[in-house]
Amino acid sequence: DAGVIQSPRHEVTEMGQEVTLRCKPISGHNSLFWYRQTMMRGLELLIYFNNNVPIDDSGMPEDRFSAKMPNASFSTLKIQPSEPRDSAVYFCASSFGQGAEKLFFGSGTQLSVL
Amino acid sequence: DQQVKQNSPSLSVQEGRISILNCDYTNSMFDYFLWYKKYPAEGPTFLISISSIKDKNEDGRFTVFLNKSAKHLSLHIVPSQPGDSAVYFCAASHAGSGYALNFGKGTSLLVTP
Numbered sequence: 001d002a003g004v005i006q007s008p009r010h011e012v013t014e015m016g017q018e019v020t021l022r023c024k025p026i027s028g029h030n031s032l033f034w035y036r037q038t039m040m041r042g043l044e045l046l047i048y049f050n051n052n053v054p055i056d057d058s059g060m061p062e063d064r065f066s067a068k069m070p071n072a073s074f075s076t077l078k079i080q081p082s083e084p085r086d087s088a089v090y091f092c093a094s095s096f097g098q099g100a101e102k103l104f105f106g107s108g109t110q111l112s113v114l
Numbered sequence: 115d116q117q118v119k120q121n122s123p124s125l126s127v128q129e130g131r132i133s134i135l136n137c138d139y140t141n142s143m144f145d146y147f148l149w150y151k152k153y154p155a156e157g158p159t160f161l162i163s164i165s166s167i168k169d170k171n172e173d174g175r176f177t178v179f180l181n182k183s184a185k186h187l188s189l190h191i192v193p194s195q196p197g198d199s200a201v202y203f204c205a206a207s208h209a210g211s212g213y214a215l216n217f218g219k220g221t222s223l224l225v226t227p
Contacts, residue, residue: 004157033214042116042219043158043203056214091157102148103215105157 006092006106014114018080021109024073025094033103034067034077035091043091049075061086082113117141118206120218127225133191135221137204140185144206148215149178149189152201161202162189194225 005024013019025032033048047057049069057067064083069075079086089110093103119138127133135149145166150158164171164178164187171178177190191198204218 035217043217045214045216048214093157102160102163103150103158105150105159107155107157 004092004094004104004106006109008109009107010110012112012114013082015083016081018078019082019111021077021090021111023075023092023106025075025092026104027073029094029096029104030072031095031097032069032075033093035093037089037091046077084113087111087113118204118216118218120204120221122221123219124222124224127194127223129196129225129227130193133194133198133223133225135189135202135223137187137218138185139206141206141208142185143208143210145209146207147178147180147187148205150203150205152203152220158203196225196227199223199225
């Protein structure tokens, strides 16, 4: 299995632009998670889906952030408009079952908003 | 509010010695604890876990200890190897949150030859 695949690996954009991060979970996994890593806050859970349905989005910073999972093999995290404070590494992870006992993480997207 | 805390940002240990990484948590509802390991430019990978019904779990060179009364867990690596140099994240979850993981900020371990 190829593991969790995220794209792009790096994204540099200017403040105010729309940013879309993409994730393909491991086939057969039915839970998908978006995390953000910063020096100040470590790894924060933004949102997670179970069977393509958003279960908890309380970690989404504000309305500028949105996430979708149109099918079991694809998810997006969108930031519109982006701001410099959104600069971070964004990780997607997937697991089997409702729990997150053992998450499998992608390699992350390094986002820089100038 | 950080519910899982790793108070040591970094740790340096000599090869062959024991590495002890510590983690504290505040939410008494947490019932499952995990350690993840992360190399640069990669995502975290699962290392070892422990349920709250146990106080110790061992897997090869890695042992996790849980002290529920103190809300504290630790990861022991014996013997430490240079390849263990990475960032280690402690994580905790409970059924009420759908087992979504709460992570600490991580401890960077450096094992020197």
